[in-house]
Amino acid sequence: MRDETTYDAIVIGSGMTGGWAAKELTEKGLRTLVLEAGRSIVPEEDYVEHVPPWEVKFRGMRDRHRQLEDQPIQSTCYACDEWSAKFFVSDKEHPYTTEPGKPFRWIRGRQVGGRSIMWGRQVYRWSDLDFEANLRQGIAIDWPIRYADIAPWYDYVEDFIGISGEPLGLSQLPDSKFLPPMQxxxxxxxxxxxxxxxxxxxxxxxxxxxxxxxxxxxxxxxxxxxxxxxxxxxxxxxFSSLNATLPAAEKTGRMTLRPHSVVHSISFDRRTRRATGVRVIDAKTRAISEVRGKLIFLCASALESVRILFNSATSEFSHGLANSSGELGHNLMDHxxxxxxxxxxxxxxxxxxxxxxxxxxxxxxxxxxxxxxxxxxxxxxxxxxxxxxxxxxxxxxxxxxxxxxxxxxxxxxxxxxxxxxxECLPNHDNYAELDKETVDAWGIPVLKIHCAxxxxxxxxxxxxxxxxxxxxxxxxxxxxxxxxxxxxPGFSIHEMGTARMGRDPKTSVLNSYNQAHDVKNLFITDGGAMVSSSCVNPSLTYMALTARACDYAVQQMKRGEL
Amino acid sequence: MNRRDALRLLATGAALQLAPGNLLAALRDARALLGTQTTVRTLDLHQRATVTAIAELIIPKTDTPGATDVRVAEFIDLIVTEWYDAEERTHFLNGLADVDVRTQALFGRNFVDSSPGQQTQILTVLGQQMSEEADALQNHARQYRDSPPQPQKNFYYMLRGLTLMGYYTSEAGATRELDFQIIPGRFDGCVDVRASREEGEN
Structure with missing residues (x-):
């Protein structure tokens, strides 16, 4: 399928943060292409929450031998059960490697909606206790933002998402805008x-x-x-992207959603210093194509996004696009x-x-x-x-x-x-790199993860x-x-930190608006951007940062800065 | 309204306009009923009869259905055939054969031909042995928090696990013996046991 359009924006990934980027960018008037590696999900066919145990073959004991064969890693997640296993990847098709004695659990979902379909739904705000921690303790680098920078964006996404909970007035865990708490x-x-x-x-x-x-x-x-x-x-x-943000983006009439589109890499024009498009492999036909866009939002998850950037290496950026700092893939954290x-x-x-x-x-x-x-x-x-x-x-x-x-x-x-x-401390020695010896089912080199x-x-x-x-x-x-x-590590499924924000391009990949220091029209708004890990579930913060980054990107675009 | 229509309606946001009672009814209508057709593939007739007899002794028919009514033996055959690995399968079948060895030694007949009193006696002995094996595991790490040590390799423990699983996850076991409702419609954190059950029967 040849697509000659030059989109205003390309969003890579349709999960937690990709859904937000799609919603925000389309609502701000941008014609946006959303690329998703996995299949479409049709709620009335694929959702199985009301199928009782007597209607599944093993009554909830799981299809053990199939899982051992095809999902030995994914099936260690509680949610990858007899009903939901289909929302998790095949480990055979999606390999990654680790060092002996240093296991890392990478739990992944590839479909429209990504992991937002199976996520744990716990949402907590960060506080300045979190944002100031690195600076106060002299660990890694300082966050380039504080609570005041993100608070309005927490308000903004919470108002759309709908969060239930009890206000406590605690400084270390600011209250969200709450619907009534559950009992x-x-x-x-x-x-x-x-x-x-x-x-x-x-x-x-x-x-x-x-x-x-x-x-x-x-x-x-x-x-x-x-x-x-x-x-x-x-x-x-x-809340999931499939249940809320993608329908909102769809409503604008400006979203093109392309499932089965495995992103291989991002193309970069040395002359303009801008990303120009995305190389895509059709998941079914293996056909390779390139789509063009003026703005690129990388929302594929902390590890998947850096894998794409590693695979986008150029002679200038020989260790991965937007990696002049050498920090890309490093500082990997979980809880x-x-x-x-x-x-x-x-x-x-x-x-x-x-x-x-x-x-x-x-x-x-x-x-x-x-x-x-x-x-x-x-x-x-x-x-x-x-x-x-x-x-x-x-x-x-x-x-x-x-x-x-x-x-x-x-x-x-x-x-x-x-x-x-x-909370997990950021550590340069916990990192992911490209394993050029191993490829996935589409021939794309995979990650080797070093984390302990x-x-x-x-x-x-x-x-x-x-x-x-x-x-x-x-x-x-x-x-x-x-x-x-x-x-x-990896088992909390809160992997983050691999493309951290910072004030100094020498020690960070992104600026305070999730914009790559090296490539101005490239934004990474998934967990990669995190500078420290706090101890609370991170999705809410990823979503708030995404909405904030979209607002900034569109303003910059209108001023002709991108 | 058929299932697909009901699901389409709900998926388009119409759930909001439906009265709460209608919403629950629509959700219930919308559930798929796939039917459960199974055949027995590993257990021979005698093994199946033995499994059925033991399962029915554990969960007998009372004013609610028992293990036989919900075809627990078919479920056990499925697990032995498609879920167990070769070692577990052998272990289970040997354990099952051992039940007859015990009744033959004590009463000169197979388990299924023994009297109810004799069968009860055998289950009691199997239970004692299971407990002893569990006690022997006391000092070892527990595989699942929340539950006592599990003698995974004890035949009677294996059979009890499959019997209870097969029964309580069957439609009758879940909805008539327990008060499982697919769509409860609300959450109450602390209600009387009696009130909860009466509500379940509505």
């Missing part, structure tokens, strides 16, 4: 009250802040609490998880929940906020929650017969689990297990089990 369950209320009583207000338990509607919002219906959002949502009650604790909460035997709430609890960061920790820098937050055990508890019991069956028809004891998500947690991350993980156990003890829990699991 805590009985066990969570009890644990919340115990924490409030025993930790002097330093630790606070609240309901998770989620991009799920608790009331109708901007032509999308409130949640009906069926539970498994990662399988899709026919009422579009949770450290695997630390926490679980326990039984006594009582409440006559109480249950009604409906399946697709959300849990949140405990905002409390380490190194008011009191300084000696063991580690920065901090972590807890997610998790309470639930009553189900019929599964009967497997290891020895009972059988009518009484046993009757006992399992009632829910079991209340369990409570805290799972920590901790350091002492600070391990200290954080250890502290998570202790602090979680303390809170469960305060709540009168029994059989408390602290844990520290050796989850490898």
């Amino acid at each position: 805590l369950n009985c066990a969570e209320t009890a644990v919340r009250d115990a924490i409030a009583k025993h930790f002097g207000g330093e630790r606070v338990l609240t309901i998770g802040r989620v991009a799920i509607l608790t009331k109708d919002h901007r032509e999308r219906a409130a949640c009906h609490y069926c539970g498994p959002c990662e399988r899709g949502c026919i009422t579009r009650s949770y 450290v998880k695997g630390g926490g604790a679980g326990a039984f909460i006594p009582g409440g035997q006559d109480k249950v929940v009604f409906g399946r709430r697709p959300n849990g609890i949140y405990i905002p960061r409390f380490r190194n906020v008011k009191t300084k920790q000696l063991e580690f820098l920065r901090g972590y937050g807890f997610q998790g929650g309470g639930h009553r055990q189900g019929w599964e508890r009967g497997i290891a019991q020895t009972g059988f017969g009518p009484e046993f069956k009757k006992s399992l028809s009632r829910p079991g004891p209340w369990r409570f689990t805290f799972n920590g998500y901790g 947690f350091g002492e600070n991350e391990y200290a954080i993980r250890k502290d998570m297990s202790i602090a979680a156990a303390e809170m469960l003890a305060a709540a009168g829990a029994r059989d408390i089990e602290p844990f520290t699991d050796d989850d490898p």
Whole structure:
């Protein structure tokens, strides 16, 4: 397919940030081409959230042998289950390599909507505690922006997305513009009250802040609490690009969305110092073509975007386009998880929940906020929650017969689990490079990822297990089990930092508006732009930065600066 | 309204205009019913009869359907055939054969031909052995937090797992024995057990 158009803008990727770039750029009048490597998703055919277990072959136990063969990495993600496995890539078609002894989990989705279809939907604002951390501690480089720069853009995207949550007025976790919060369950209320009583207000338990509607919002219906959002949502009650931003872009009549378009590289004109277009491989026919655009937004995810830039190397930029700093691919971060604790909460035997709430609890960061920790820098937050055990508890019991069956028809004891998500320090030695020996199913060289947690991350993980156990003890829990699991980097699926922002082109890839220092009409607005990782889920910040970058890019374009 | 029409309606944002009751009805109408056709491929007639008998003893028919009613043996055959690896399959089939070895030694007949009392006696012994193996694992790392140590290689544990899975994920097990609703329509964080069940029966 030959496309002779010169688009005003080309957006690479249709997920969390690509959807926002498509919406903003088209709404500002730009004729925009959105390139997506994967297939189209048709909600009424592909969404499977209401298919019950008795209608899937293995009843939710997954197609084990097919997954072991085709998705050995992807299937380690909880959401890559018997229903949603189709939203995750084939590891055979999409390989990447790592160093021996340094595993990295790269969980990927390639389809219109990207990973925004299966994401965890937790949304939290960053604060100046995060933006100032590198400067104060002399780590890596300073963020070129502060909370005041991004706050209006948080407002802007939140107003469109619809976020439910409880305002707390905490400086380390600014409140969003909230729809009504979801309810805590009985066990969570009890644990919340115990924490409030025993930790002097330093630790606070609240309901998770989620991009799920608790009331109708901007032509999308409130949640009906069926539970498994990662399988899709026919009422579009949770935010995804497919459910919200892409339809908004479509409405302008200025978006051309091309699925099955695997981006190989970006072309660069040495004379004008501008990117001129994108080389695309048709995923089905393998035909190669080039599309032209005046402005390029790279929104393919932190790792995929740098892979494209590495593959776009020129004689001048021999280590990747826009990489005069040498920082491209470096400073790869994720969140450290695997630390926490679980326990039984006594009582409440006559109480249950009604409906399946697709959300849990949140405990905002409390380490190194008011009191300084000696063991580690920065901090972590807890997610998790309470639930009553189900019929599964009967497997290891020895009972059988009518009484046993009757006992399992009632829910079991209340369990409570805290799972920590901790900040990861930026480190130049954690990086991705091009592995020229290995190619994907389209013949494109893949990434080799070198990433490991350091002492600070391990200290954080250890502290998570202790602090979680303390809170469960305060709540009168029994059989408390602290844990520290050796989850490898990548497993929080918050990979970021590979094309960081900064004031100095010698030490950063992007300026404070996500614009490449070296190539003025190239913007990277996915997780690549992050200079540090905070401890909160990052998607909201990526979205706010994308909207802000679009606003800036269009202003610059109108002034003839691009 | 057929399923596809209902889904189209919902996907275009019409969900907002529907009264809450109608929305739930539309969502329920819209669900696909694919039907479940399975055949037995690994277990022979005798093995299948033995599995069916043990599963029915664990989850018998009462005022709600039992394991046999929801065809648990077919589900178990599917897992043994397509989900287990060769080692697990051999282990499971050997364990199943061992049940007859036990009843032959004690009562001079196969499990399916034993009296209810004799069958109960065998399950009790199998349960004790399973517990002992679980206790032996106490000091080892747990594979799944939230649950006691799992003697993965114990035949009775394997069979109990598949029986409960097959039963509680069947339509009758999920909706009649438990109060699973595909589309609850709202969330209440703390309600009385009784109230919740009555609502489930509406």
